Amino acid sequence: MDKIIIEGGKKLQGEVQISGAKNAALPIMVSALLTDGWNTFENIPDLVDIKTAKRLLKSLGVQMEGDGALKINASQIDNLEASYELVKTMRASILVLGPLVARMGRARVSLPGGCAIGARPVNLHIKALREMGAQVDLVDGYVEAKADRLKGAEIFFETVTVTGTENIMMAAALAKGKTVLKNAAKEPEVVNLAEVLNGMGARITGAGTDTIKIDGVEGLHSVTARVMPDRIEAGTFLIAAGITGGDVTVCGCDPEYLDALIAKLIDTGMEITSTEDRISAKRRGPIRSVDVRTAPFPGFPTDLQAQMMAYMTVAEGLSAIAETVFENRFMHVGELTRMGANIEIQGHTAMVKGVPRIKGAPVMATDLRASASLILAGLVAEGRTEINRVYHLDRGYQEIEKKFSALGADIRRVKV
Numbered sequence: 001m002d003k004i005i006i007e008g009g010k011k012l013q014g015e016v017q018i019s020g021a022k023n024a025a026l027p028i029m030v031s032a033l034l035t036d037g038w039n040t041f042e043n044i045p046d047l048v049d050i051k052t053a054k055r056l057l058k059s060l061g062v063q064m065e066g067d068g069a070l071k072i073n074a075s076q077i078d079n080l081e082a083s084y085e086l087v088k089t090m091r092a093s094i095l096v097l098g099p100l101v102a103r104m105g106r107a108r109v110s111l112p113g114g115c116a117i118g119a120r121p122v123n124l125h126i127k128a129l130r131e132m133g134a135q136v137d138l139v140d141g142y143v144e145a146k147a148d149r150l151k152g153a154e155i156f157f158e159t160v161t162v163t164g165t166e167n168i169m170m171a172a173a174l175a176k177g178k179t180v181l182k183n184a185a186k187e188p189e190v191v192n193l194a195e196v197l198n199g200m201g202a203r204i205t206g207a208g209t210d211t212i213k214i215d216g217v218e219g220l221h222s223v224t225a226r227v228m229p230d231r232i233e234a235g236t237f238l239i240a241a242g243i244t245g246g247d248v249t250v251c252g253c254d255p256e257y258l259d260a261l262i263a264k265l266i267d268t269g270m271e272i273t274s275t276e277d278r279i280s281a282k283r284r285g286p287i288r289s290v291d292v293r294t295a296p297f298p299g300f301p302t303d304l305q306a307q308m309m310a311y312m313t314v315a316e317g318l319s320a321i322a323e324t325v326f327e328n329r330f331m332h333v334g335e336l337t338r339m340g341a342n343i344e345i346q347g348h349t350a351m352v353k354g355v356p357r358i359k360g361a362p363v364m365a366t367d368l369r370a371s372a373s374l375i376l377a378g379l380v381a382e383g384r385t386e387i388n389r390v391y392h393l394d395r396g397y398q399e400i401e402k403k404f405s406a407l408g409a410d411i412r413r414v415k416v
């Protein structure tokens, strides 16, 4: 298994190009299940999760060509089951449930089970499908759903769920009649998916607000569409500029989707300027501590909480970081502490007392964003940091060590 080795202490400088968003690409690839004919999706990132999504779609009988510009044809679907093997590798596999029931009338998808960041149930996906007239049973660890044709319904999500909103939006696109999703997720990735579905002939309005209306249609056609840039990758590089006291321009991103992060980074003492698709970030003075509370979009993203915590370990003063989206997303705390950080967990809040410096150590993490936070800590730590279980990073960051290296970091991957 690969390791990443960082010699800390280099200030990052230069430009970095942002890749396509993992969390937009996954539902967009799955949306091809709703259509006949060849779809083309551009700006698909080169990630392990994307390879898993390809395996999943192929297992259903879908044809595929290309990589960055990925062509997908789901005219022939000959298997309606997403196996435990695939779902346990990637929870987003649950996204095939809605489209398969809507187009094929049935689906069998393994229940994801808990994961490193929380219990993460899919009860709201299931409840919504039942409200649309599907018969859904839980049999031997699988969700078995069937419906002759889904019916439009008014659905209230009691918790904001990103993939839940996406799953049901896809299902409702082919349902009979009108569906209204209330307390829907407002994440930009939901908007990107709605645009793609509308390009296929769906009739969706309100994506990006908490009420999404979908007028079901009889059929959808193929489309050529582009995946949005990855706002979490962009945010990770902005925080890297802050933690190293560097000067970094993040290119090919959507600054409007990073408002919550940018406001916090300015409060820490960073100077930030943006144009339509670039953000420049630098820090010269000391790092001021800030409090952070994660929330669904447009709040501070949970997917940037671990990286922000790494930044706060070397700030002046005390920072309270509250995680409100997932119940168990503090696995990075133990590893950051091993590097000399001073962090105490009080319920859902991590109290981070800034220290003048942290020190390199061998570390590992059990999820993607926690691993990214260890890279950031390694960039500022004295001496060598060795990050194990790099496959977590490869799930969601394209060529992360190459991008950091081009910015002047002393970072390399070692094959073990």
Ligand code: EPU
Binding pocket: 023, 026, 091, 092, 118, 119, 120, 121, 122, 123, 124, 125, 126, 159, 160, 161, 162, 163, 164, 302, 303, 325, 326, 327, 368, 369, 396
């Ligand atoms: N929830 C339920 N029941 C459900 C669905 C969700 O209780 O049926 C709860 C979850 O347990 C959680 C909260 O609702 O406490 C929000 O979960 P959500 O469903 O929004 O998460 P998700 O759709 O499974 C996506 C991203 C995550 C990101 C979250 C929150 C994808 C493929 N994944 O997950 O991304 O953290 O939204 O923004 O879009 C990552 O990229 O590292 C990652 C984990």
